[in-house]
Amino acid sequence: MSLPLADRRILLVIGGGIAAYKALDLIRRLRERGAGVCPVLTRGAQEFVTPLAAAALAGERAHTDLFDRAEEADIGHIKLARRADAVVVAPATANLMARMATGHAPDLASTVLLATTLPILIAPAMNVRMWAHPATQRNLATLTGDGVRVVGPNTGAMAEAETGPGRMAEPHEIADALEEMLGTGTGGIGFLAGRGRAGPLAGRRVLVTSGPTHEPIDPVRYLANRSSGRQGHAIAAAAATAGAEVTLVSGPVTIPDPPGVRVVRVETARAMLAAVEAALPADLAVFAAAVADWRPAAEQGSKIKKDGSAPPALQLAENPDILATVAGMRAGRPRLVVGFAAETDAVLEHARAKLARKGCDLLVANDVSPAGGVMGGAANTVHLLARDGSVETWPTLDKDEVGRRLVARFAQVLGAG
Numbered sequence: 001m002s003l004p005l006a007d008r009r010i011l012l013v014i015g016g017g018i019a020a021y022k023a024l025d026l027i028r029r030l031r032e033r034g035a036g037v038c039p040v041l042t043r044g045a046q047e048f049v050t051p052l053a054a055a056a057l058a059g060e061r062a063h064t065d066l067f068d069r070a071e072e073a074d075i076g077h078i079k080l081a082r083r084a085d086a087v088v089v090a091p092a093t094a095n096l097m098a099r100m101a102t103g104h105a106p107d108l109a110s111t112v113l114l115a116t117t118l119p120i121l122i123a124p125a126m127n128v129r130m131w132a133h134p135a136t137q138r139n140l141a142t143l144t145g146d147g148v149r150v151v152g153p154n155t156g157a158m159a160e161a162e163t164g165p166g167r168m169a170e171p172h173e174i175a176d177a178l179e180e181m182l183g184t185g186t187g188g189i190g191f192l193a194g195r196g197r198a199g200p201l202a203g204r205r206v207l208v209t210s211g212p213t214h215e216p217i218d219p220v221r222y223l224a225n226r227s228s229g230r231q232g233h234a235i236a237a238a239a240a241t242a243g244a245e246v247t248l249v250s251g252p253v254t255i256p257d258p259p260g261v262r263v264v265r266v267e268t269a270r271a272m273l274a275a276v277e278a279a280l281p282a283d284l285a286v287f288a289a290a291v292a293d294w295r296p297a298a299e300q301g302s303k304i305k306k307d308g309s310a311p312p313a314l315q316l317a318e319n320p321d322i323l324a325t326v327a328g329m330r331a332g333r334p335r336l337v338v339g340f341a342a343e344t345d346a347v348l349e350h351a352r353a354k355l356a357r358k359g360c361d362l363l364v365a366n367d368v369s370p371a372g373g374v375m376g377g378a379a380n381t382v383h384l385l386a387r388d389g390s391v392e393t394w395p396t397l398d399k400d401e402v403g404r405r406l407v408a409r410f411a412q413v414l415g416a417g
């Protein structure tokens with residue numbers, strides 16, 4: 001049987017923290033699994049471990065200085081950033097995370113991180129309070145929004161005799177997360193491989209509704225709307241990438257299922273409510289579906305015929321409000337319930353009222369006027385409203401990007417709660 005990381009080359013950026021000593025063990029673990037490891041040490045890292053030790057364990061040269069003329073001549077930081085399958089940053093210090101999040105590149109390690117387009121996995125390690133600081137959490141949200149994967153930090157005793165989250169994940173956990181990211185592990189990236197996943201939503205259960213509902217009038221006709229399901233599906237995909245176990249309850253859509261997500265297909269609002277209730281409990285529930293507010297009061301068993309008389313009148317009945325039902329649950333309510341509001345005018349005013357009426361924790365208002373990003377389109381202009389009255393307005397973004405940023409924010413809220 002071949003090794004899980006056979007023929008993979010990993011660029012290992014070692015940051016400057018006490019956990020750097022564990023990065024040496026990580027080199028061994030990665031090599032045991034078949035990977036080639038190219039170490040890059042920050043100046044801070046060299047206070048804790050020597051380039052020589054890293055090079056000896058990697059069996060190849062360790063890189064340290066951006067302005068090493070010999071190095072620039074024979075390799076160059078851009079080549080270094082390309083000549084691998086993935087980048088692992090371990091330990092990822094608060095400082096290194098801040099540089100990555102802002103694109104500040106004063107040394108070789110951060111220049112490589114800025115120049116690379118490879119998948120990146122970071123293993124944060126820092127003091128508990130530095131980890132909890134809003135600046136670090138903001139940087140974390142930016143990085144996960146940029147698609148960076150995260151493993152750890154673990155909770156436990158730290159070098160400064162403090163306890164809490166901040167310890168770097170163990171080398172074997174980092175190696176597992178890397179396999180997961182590269183899809184080389186025995187479990188693959190499927191839903192059932194949720195155990196042991198890395199990322200800011202690792203170990204969390206997430207429920208997402210998406211798409212329109214179809215409300216039958218008779219066997220051939222139905223009431224529907226223009227929802228494509230793109231935004232809800234993008235959120236489900238981003239949550240899976242962030243390590244969550246995701247169930248997506250989707251109305252009828254023509255877009256593909258997101259990878260690594262359990263998909264439950266439904267047609268009507270009532271079936272969607274039943275599927276949502278069956279999928280609970282969850283830590284986070286995101287109601288992105290454009291559920292039909294009404295359905296024909298009675299579904300005709302056979303096709304309604306044109307018989308030359310007046311057109312038939314459609315009697316409508318109100319559909320259950322799935323979001324309000326779940327947000328109002330007394331027992332087993334998800335910790336974070338997120339609603340959507342698609343509006344064409346007075347977006348914020350309507351959204352504020354909806355947030356209060358539905359009882360959710362956050363509301364994503366999307367402007368579906370022609371100027372904001374027509375319903376069913378690829379872009380979205382969103383405002384994020386919280387219960388405390390705060391409103392964030394994001395620029396018009398691709399729906400995948402909106403999904404990633406939303407998931408990063410949700411993870412931040414769950415992590416802080």
Ligand code: C5P
Binds near residue numbers: 209289321
């Ligand atoms: O009331 P309105 O349809 O504008 O509310 C939108 C929000 O409520 C969305 O999050 C949508 O998924 C949710 N909703 C629901 N069930 C309904 C109607 C809306 O979950 N019947």
